[in-house]
Amino acid sequence: MPLAFAHTGHEHTQSWLDALLSWSFDPTFLIPLVVALLYLRGLYGYRREGGTRFPWWRAALPVLGVTIAAVGLLGPIRPLAKLSFTWHMVQHMLLMQVTLPLVMIGNPFIPVVRGLPGGMRRHGFIPAARWRIVRRALGYATRPLVGFAGFQGAIVLWHLPILYNAALRSDGVHYVQHVMFVLGAIFFWWNVITPYPFPSAMGPLLRIAYLFGASLVNSAVSAPITFADKPLYLYGELPGFEGMTMAQDQVLGGALMWVMGGMLYLGVILAVFIVYAIEEERREPVRAVLPQA
Numbered sequence: 001m002p003l004a005f006a007h008t009g010h011e012h013t014q015s016w017l018d019a020l021l022s023w024s025f026d027p028t029f030l031i032p033l034v035v036a037l038l039y040l041r042g043l044y045g046y047r048r049e050g051g052t053r054f055p056w057w058r059a060a061l062p063v064l065g066v067t068i069a070a071v072g073l074l075g076p077i078r079p080l081a082k083l084s085f086t087w088h089m090v091q092h093m094l095l096m097q098v099t100l101p102l103v104m105i106g107n108p109f110i111p112v113v114r115g116l117p118g119g120m121r122r123h124g125f126i127p128a129a130r131w132r133i134v135r136r137a138l139g140y141a142t143r144p145l146v147g148f149a150g151f152q153g154a155i156v157l158w159h160l161p162i163l164y165n166a167a168l169r170s171d172g173v174h175y176v177q178h179v180m181f182v183l184g185a186i187f188f189w190w191n192v193i194t195p196y197p198f199p200s201a202m203g204p205l206l207r208i209a210y211l212f213g214a215s216l217v218n219s220a221v222s223a224p225i226t227f228a229d230k231p232l233y234l235y236g237e238l239p240g241f242e243g244m245t246m247a248q249d250q251v252l253g254g255a256l257m258w259v260m261g262g263m264l265y266l267g268v269i270l271a272v273f274i275v276y277a278i279e280e281e282r283r284e285p286v287r288a289v290l291p292q293a
Helices: 014-018 026-046 055-074 078-080 085-103 109-115 118-132 132-139 144-158 161-169 173-193 204-228 246-283
Strands: none
Touching: 014 109, 026 055, 026 109, 026 173, 055 078, 055 085, 078 085, 085 173, 085 246, 109 118, 118 132, 132 144, 144 161, 144 173, 144 204, 161 173, 173 204, 204 246
C-alpha cells in the first residue's frame, strides 16, 4: 500500500468521501479469511457430533474480528490510510489490538484443525505437529518474554521514520510490516488469552504486569510522535487532510495511539482482574470462610 503521492504527486486530491467508497484487494486478508472459513467448517462438524465446549456465540467473535480486518485491509480504511497518518494508526490498531484478540478469544485452534480437509489434517498437519522442532519452536515462540519482546519490538522498529517511510513507499515492505505485526500480536495476546487447549504460562497477576509493560511501550512510542513539532513521516509531503495540516494530523494520530491504546490495555487489565476475582470466589466461597453459627 504505497502512498498515492509517492507515485504521482497528484492523487492526494482524492477526498475522504471518495475513499469511503473505495474497496480493493489485499492478499494479507487471505490469512484471516481462510482461518475464519476453516473455523466455521470445523465448528459445524464439532457441533453436529454433539460437542459443547465451543458454543456458537464464541464463533461470532472470530467472524467479527475478520469483518473488522476486512474493513481495515480492503477498505474503506485502506485508502484513507494513504492520505492520513491518523487513519493509518486506526488501521494498525484494529488489526493488532482488536481483530487478533477477538479471533483468539474464539479458541480457534481445535475448530480450525477440525476444519482442515481430512487428508491435509492426517497427512500434513498432524505429522508436522509431531515434529520435535515444530513443538520446540512453538514452545519458544509462546514464552511470555518472547511474545512481549516480539510484539513490542516490532512496534518500536516499524515506527522509526526510516522503516515507516519504507513501508509507505513499497507494497512489499508494507506486507512485511503487516506480517511482523500480526505474528508479534498473535504471540503477545497468546499469553494473555491462552486459547484452549494450551496451558497458561502466567498467572493473572503476571498477566496484569505484562499488559502494564505493554502500555508503557505504547506510551514511549506514541508520545514522541504526538509532541513532534513537524511531521516525522512521508505524510509531511502532503498539503493537508480535511482541513488539518499534516503536522496536526500526526498529533491526532499519535494521541489516538497513546490514549486509545492505553485505554485498551487498561480495559484488558480490568477484564483479567475480574476473571481472577470470579475464579477466586468460586474456589473459596464466602460461606466457606465464615464461622459456623
